[in-house]
Amino acid sequence: MNVLVVGAGYVGLVTAACLAESGNRVVGVDQDPARVALLQAGGIPIYEPGLDELVVRNQHAGRLSFSTSLAQAIADADVIFIAVGTPPMEDGSADLQHVLAVAEQIGHHLTDFKVVVNKSTVPVGTAADVHATILARLQARGLAEQAFVVVSNPEFLKEGAAIEDFMRPDRIVIGVPDTPLGERARQVMTRLYQPFNRHHDRTVWMDVVSAELTKYAANAMLATRISFMNEMALLADQLGADVDCVRRGMGSDQRIGHSFLYAGTGYGGSCFPKDTRALVHTAAHRGVRMRVVEAVEAVNARQKDTLVQLVTGTFGSDLRGVRLAVWGLAFKPNTNDMREAPSRHIMAALYRLGATLCAYDPVAVTEARAALSTDLGHSPTEMGQRVSFADNPMQALAGADALLVVTEWKCFHNPDFPAMAQCMRHRIVLDGRNLYEPLVMQEAGLAYQGIGRRNALGRQVVGAGPQALRTVRHPASAPAHGVAQGVDTAVPTS
Numbered sequence: 001m002n003v004l005v006v007g008a009g010y011v012g013l014v015t016a017a018c019l020a021e022s023g024n025r026v027v028g029v030d031q032d033p034a035r036v037a038l039l040q041a042g043g044i045p046i047y048e049p050g051l052d053e054l055v056v057r058n059q060h061a062g063r064l065s066f067s068t069s070l071a072q073a074i075a076d077a078d079v080i081f082i083a084v085g086t087p088p089m090e091d092g093s094a095d096l097q098h099v100l101a102v103a104e105q106i107g108h109h110l111t112d113f114k115v116v117v118n119k120s121t122v123p124v125g126t127a128a129d130v131h132a133t134i135l136a137r138l139q140a141r142g143l144a145e146q147a148f149v150v151v152s153n154p155e156f157l158k159e160g161a162a163i164e165d166f167m168r169p170d171r172i173v174i175g176v177p178d179t180p181l182g183e184r185a186r187q188v189m190t191r192l193y194q195p196f197n198r199h200h201d202r203t204v205w206m207d208v209v210s211a212e213l214t215k216y217a218a219n220a221m222l223a224t225r226i227s228f229m230n231e232m233a234l235l236a237d238q239l240g241a242d243v244d245c246v247r248r249g250m251g252s253d254q255r256i257g258h259s260f261l262y263a264g265t266g267y268g269g270s271c272f273p274k275d276t277r278a279l280v281h282t283a284a285h286r287g288v289r290m291r292v293v294e295a296v297e298a299v300n301a302r303q304k305d306t307l308v309q310l311v312t313g314t315f316g317s318d319l320r321g322v323r324l325a326v327w328g329l330a331f332k333p334n335t336n337d338m339r340e341a342p343s344r345h346i347m348a349a350l351y352r353l354g355a356t357l358c359a360y361d362p363v364a365v366t367e368a369r370a371a372l373s374t375d376l377g378h379s380p381t382e383m384g385q386r387v388s389f390a391d392n393p394m395q396a397l398a399g400a401d402a403l404l405v406v407t408e409w410k411c412f413h414n415p416d417f418p419a420m421a422q423c424m425r426h427r428i429v430l431d432g433r434n435l436y437e438p439l440v441m442q443e444a445g446l447a448y449q450g451i452g453r454r455n456a457l458g459r460q461v462v463g464a465g466p467q468a469l470r471t472v473r474h475p476a477s478a479p480a481h482g483v484a485q486g487v488d489t490a491v492p493t494s
């Protein structure tokens with residue numbers, strides 16, 4: 001089959017490469033000439049494990065090519081995927097300008113039957129808008145009778161595991177119109193996805209509107225689980241319970257399951273924040289208040305401040321002279337995506353309070369530098385005096401007053417705790433991803449605070465206030481117990 005994928009980002013590029021791998025002739029079109037030139041030269045503009053190999057292999061096999069030009073690609077295609085970005089607008093609604101610009105182009109160049117597939121995450125009703133936009137262009141060209149169908153095929157891939165998710169999806173949701181043309185589209189989509197359904201049929205067929213809503217419902221549910229656990233962690237801290245025990249106890253109930261029950265620094269990324277906001281906006285437009293999803297967002301906004309509050313609770317709110325190490329910048333492991341990454345909020349807040357920051361991330365440093373510079377309105381050179389990026393995790397820790405763990409990259413899972421303790425100025429670990437065991441840390445002589453972990457030392461760090469500030473800033477004049485007064489482990493200085 002001839003496939004056109006418009007948009008060569010995380011979703012478009014993975015879709016194009018996987019559909020080429022399954023034997024189709026695929027053209028990926030993007031409006032960004034630099035991105036296309038890089039792809040044509042065998043480079044990959046994003047970090048996604050395994051994607052480079054897949055793209056290059058299919059390019060060499062002649063099944064995958066890239067272009068900036070839509071005209072020829074539209075003429076040749078049987079199926080056209082729209083996989084462009086739908087970023088949030090000020091009011092929380094999804095910005096559909098890119099999707100509708102592609103629809104305009106399709107209407108401008110279409111000459112025979114096409115199945116147009118909305119792969120982008122778009123609000124309910126967008127397939128109808130895309131249909132209307134294409135039809136308007138066709139009418140203007142005197143081709144009002146030209147047949148085409150718009151279907152909804154939302155994408156559920158996870159960055160970092162995108163190829164596996166596309167190749168072996170839990171389900172393939174496809175919404176088609178209940179019309180003879182819809183039936184024709186269903187046959188085309190059945191053929192296209194047949195290689196992914198060989199083991200068993202994973203396709204869930206439905207009407208277009210339900211397919212559009214399914215994507216938002218799925219993301220809102222996952223975001224809800226995260227915010228639910230973050231709220232539980234807050235309570236666990238107050239009660240002296242360990243949210244990780246609670247997670248394991250809850251998750252083993254088959255009705256609940258273990259996924260997305262991790263307390264942390266809040267969710268980020270290109271999907272959950274914008275999709276929950278867009279869902280609230282869509283609902284409000286129809287007179288429905290999404291109270292649960294609103295609360296999920298509010299909890300998440302508060303959660304992103306947790307590490308900042310742990311820092312100010314320990315060092316006070318004037319952080320001048322305080323050196324903080326940050327492990328992990330990408331919004332989650334195995335991606336370089338910095339969109340709405342919690343690290344941005346955390347680092348910007350700490351920087352504004354005067355802290356000096358040294359961060360390490362295995363792949364997202366270039367993107368993080370640019371994102372932080374935009375967030376702070378400072379050039380990288382201005383920032384350079386107080387924000388630096390290390391070549392490895394231990395380098396970031398050198399002379400640090402505290403370590404903040406923000407992204408749970410594998411390389412942070414089992415570090416050399418004694419070596420860490422040795423190279424820090426104050427041995428404080430604020431673990432925003434609950435990677436470490438409080439007792440192990442205590443034994444290693446590190447003052448430790450996770451999110452909702454039972455941890456006497458941690459509770460003291462949280463509530464330590466001005467005394468801790470004096471303690472950490474002027475360790476020589478501080479009481480012997482350091483930051484964590486009244487507990488056994490002497491904390492800070494190395």
Ligand SMILES: NC(=O)c1ccc[n+]([C@@H]2O[C@H](COP(=O)([O-])OP(=O)(O)OC[C@H]3O[C@@H](n4cnc5c(N)ncnc54)[C@H](O)[C@@H]3O)[C@@H](O)[C@H]2O)c1
Nearest residue numbers: 007008009010011030031032083084085086098120121155
């Ligand atoms: N990233 C994810 O994990 C993920 C998962 C599921 C769904 N989605 C959804 O998929 C859509 C795409 O997301 P993404 O992360 O791939 O975005 P992205 O920003 O990585 O990529 C979008 C690409 O579209 C290109 N583009 C924009 N307008 C264009 C036009 N008119 N013609 C040609 N190219 C154009 C951009 O240059 C960019 O390369 C969004 O709606 C998103 O919500 C994303």
